[in-house]
Amino acid sequence: MFDGYTTSELMSIFAMQGFAGLSLFSVFVLMALGLAIIFGQMGVINMAHGEFMILGAYTTYLTSGFFQAYLPSLFGGYFFIAMIMAFLICAALGAFVEWAMIRRLYKRPLDTLLATWGLSLILQQAYRSIFGPREVGVELPEWMMGAIQVTDMVELPINGLFVMIIALLIALGLYLLMYRSGWGKKVRAVVQNRPMAEAVGINSGAVDRMTFALGCGIAGIAGSAFTMIGSTGPSSGQAYIVDTFLVVVFGGAQSLIGTIVSAFAISQAQSTMEFFLSGSMAKVLTLLVVVGILMLRPEGLMALKIRR
């Protein structure tokens, strides 16, 4: 397929293809981190993860409308406010859901699956009633559209770069929080041995609520960032949920590093194959490889070794 192209053309295409892979990687990381925290640290399978993301997207939509109407001069920077709002609102809803529903179901993982699935349906229909069934268009500030011209042929999409930076910052922040802060130590203690952690005076209920809220808040930021690349509608969240679970399960449920490694592996595999094969075929092959590896390593790529 490369006949008749000059070397420089091919180099540029490969450069852009590499960027496409990295940009898919950061999308996967953003999608999966929130879920990985909740799934990995608490063992709760949050089927409403996609809906939390869409809540973040709708928050962005409302914020952009607010800025257009009242603060048009600051419109260029609204996106940062929107992301903070998305985090706060999703985290608040997450904390509420944990308090009202999840904490009553900790010993019954299958029931949380059903309950959060029900929650996702409720949220979807709520969005439909509030915002209407049609997708909404989120307007972006001028500077976020378009591409940076690197050479004649190489152009890097700005929104891709932006998602990449956000993913990086959140991953870094999460690492500091989990491995360098007192609160992170508590979370890890609860994961490894709940009764022992309680015995040394950690309020495991409060830790759970914070963890769940944090996971939902990150989902909100992800949803906010995805208004740049995807659609915002009542059921748009469904489009993300499968990929998200794929990344988390493949990476090993209890390891954040695993999630990142698996996001990298899957995104690179997929975007490379998409280039050489067709889109649907690439997806099929990716799924096959993942299934194959999970058969050999049921715990995922990076399983945490803990005493059961």
Next chain:
Amino acid sequence: MKMHAQSTKAGATGRWGLGKLKLLAASMVLAATANAATPPTSAVNTTDLAVTDDTVTVGILHSITGTMSISEIGSVQAEKLAIKQINEAGGVLGRQIKYVQEDGASDWPTFAEKSRKLLRQDKVAAVFGCWTSASRKAVLPVFEQLNGMLYYPTFYEGLEQSPNVIYTGQEATQQILAAIDWAVKEKGAKSFYLLGSDYIWPRTSNKIARKHIEKLGLTVSGEEYYPLGHTQFNSVINKIKLKKPDVIFAIVVGGSNVAFYKQLQAAGIDPTKEKPMVLTISVTEDEIRGIGGENVEGIYASMKYFQSLDNPNNKAFVAAFKKEYGDDMVIGDVTQAAYLGPWLWKMAVEKAGSFDVDKIRAVSPGIEFKAAPEGYVRIHENHHLWSKGRIGLAMADGQYKLVHETEELMEPDPFPEGYQ
């Protein structure tokens, strides 16, 4: 090529002045009063339908919940508007139309179940409904078994012709041949990149497109499908950049559209520069609302209707629609096609002098609707509509500007020979 010469009547409709329209309106009122001598129910209803001395009941069957509700709500609104207007003009055979609305809930078995309910329990005289091909396929056996009549509004892939369905949207060849012929003739296109969501409509449509392009001796530089809901198009955009086609022929649907057009922009492919040109058959004004006008500015769409069409019929239709549902409404191709359904049914009933489905079927071919917002349509023997193909250019405000219209009506050809 499937464009055939059209009778002289059709040629005249495009040039209808306002005066003639008023005349038509006046004659419609006259007709309504003439019909005031309502024929007795026993004469017009021999098959036990829900027809009384002063009412007739029809069904509306669309998804108003679930993912498809985004698309289908426009159709529901158009059908209700048509029914309201027909009632205001005196109804059908002196009877006011009542409707029973059911929700297909974006779930195909539910469509089948609800259509059975409408036909068997409510005994509706006709059903206006369905949107996706999957839902139509699900209800088809029910309509054929219980002998109902369905008016189906969506442009679709063809390869179907049921005695129990009237297809008021375009079938694939009408959209595709018009699009490609125009791109070749007007824009000098030599190579096409075919792209679509991965299900029956885009695949069948691209198959027709490929055959046609190859028949013209031109190149298909790529053909690709992505799963529904796919949001990452960077790889294919890179491939497109490498192959440098003249035209990207895109049949992407649903939420993927937003991702596709935003990423196209972000990758530096600006449709307004037409290098390459983007041509679609899947983005109506309705979809643009979700994608954002600024993201699709400059793309071309091949449909039979655009909200901006400049003719008196359409102006009246758009005004009535906005009056009924609010000024911020947009009207896409399918919404207009849905609006045709009740009118075509009314004309068939009046021509047959009966509500019986068999009689309606017998008289339907040849029925012409001169007040159609798109201009003029006529029902073909194969239950699809003769209509013109049109190309629109997307503007930043979310509307299309008409740039081309076929001179003749295009013949519907659901089983195109040499294209399968």
